[in-house]
Amino acid sequence: MAAAGASRAIRSWLERDLADTVARLCRSTVQVLGPGPRSGSGVVWGAGGVIVTNAHVASPPIRVILSDGRRLSGRLLARDRGCDLAAIELDADDLPPAIVGDSDRLRVGELVIATGHAHGLPVALTAGVIHAISRHGPTPAFIQADLRLAPGNSGGPLADARGSVVGINTMVTGGLACAVPSRVVQRFLAAVPPSVAAAR
């Protein structure tokens, strides 16, 4: 009986923790619209308030729909097609920031969640695990996750069980979700021209 009670308690904690983590991540997930009919996703990257998304999603003129429904026009700060990343600035200083995690500390098998505007829907969640970490260099080119992504997820966050963003969902290959690691995002943001940041 005690075991059944404990298992019920663990289940309810799991549900609560998952719901809390997802709710926090959803607040920081945005929809990114370009000139074409297709949309992507993005994430409010840390306290700086910059929106990070995929380069293949961020074509001006950019409009961003926040989780609270506000529609803002975005200014492209930087775009790197090599690592498929873009940084967007919005005219708002109350953006709910996502916690940024460390992709180098990921373990194979750990839980990950993705939020994004799959198929242009209101924010949608998928859950999975880290599939593989191929380390040819110090930081892998992509994180592979056993997780179902759909068109529209591009540019959205991949987060660990803490809700910390460890990658930017970028593409699907062989049924696997591929995300640009947060370490690569940090390097990309560090190279964003300081003049632009200062002008803010």
Place this chain on the structure above:
Amino acid sequence: MNALLSLSNGLATAVEQVSSAVVAVNARPRLASTGVHWRSGVVVTSDHTVRADEDITITRSDGRTVPASLAGRDAGTDLAVLRVSDADFPTAALGDPLSLRVGHLVMAVGYGPRVSWGVVSAVGGRWRTGRGGDVDQFLRLDATLYPGFSGGPLIDAEGRVVGVNSSGLSRQLELAIPATTVTRVTDELLAKGRVSRGFLGVGLHAVPLPEPWGKRLAVATEVGLMVVSLQPDGPAGTAGVVLGDILVALDGAPVSTADDVQRIVSGHKVGATLGVTVLRAGMPTEMRIVVGERPARRR
């Protein structure tokens, strides 16, 4: 502690624990498959991924590639067993597949390690594969078996190996061979190099029996199995069975499906004698067939 985080850490630890016993099996062109270090010096993998009989190697989780030799293979359960002399690495911790219930979290592990997760989708009793293999328990997964995953372990949330995954048993379903069956087949392959299966050498087709014919039989049955193909020098052919005979009973038990026949035949050892009742031109005829051994599948 956050329950979600502790589940996540638990899954990652489970993968870590099993991964040192997971190897890449290099026995086909291009894509390697996965193997499990089942017991010291013995690696289990999927039969359909072992295309070569010689020059097989395995790559351990520490990156070392060492030679392996084929101890035996069983197409029926899609299992192959390799012997490895360089075996100073951990063996898998085996779990009890009978404890699995629909909805349990499981993970499929490929060499690397690579992982997919999911749940036990369906559990059933003993079943027979399309190639005649006898499997103790039906295990269907809702998890993706990515290329190269065949032969790899199915693990529970604690990292215990409860089965071996195979994409070679069904085109539609993700299936696993339960650890109990793997151990049984491994023992037989190590001892004899093959799994022998009873064999009659007939092709059968179910036919309804005309009422007066059924009444002449000692067993109550309305359906018989007509012999529609026959190996002339096979066990049934040697015993005098001819095309057109209708098989109605084996060892006194009525048979109305090919599965009935397989179940009874596989319960007998090769070389055992089986009493057979056939209807020939409407008249019951008793015969005795010496159970033969199913020939190995040609590769």
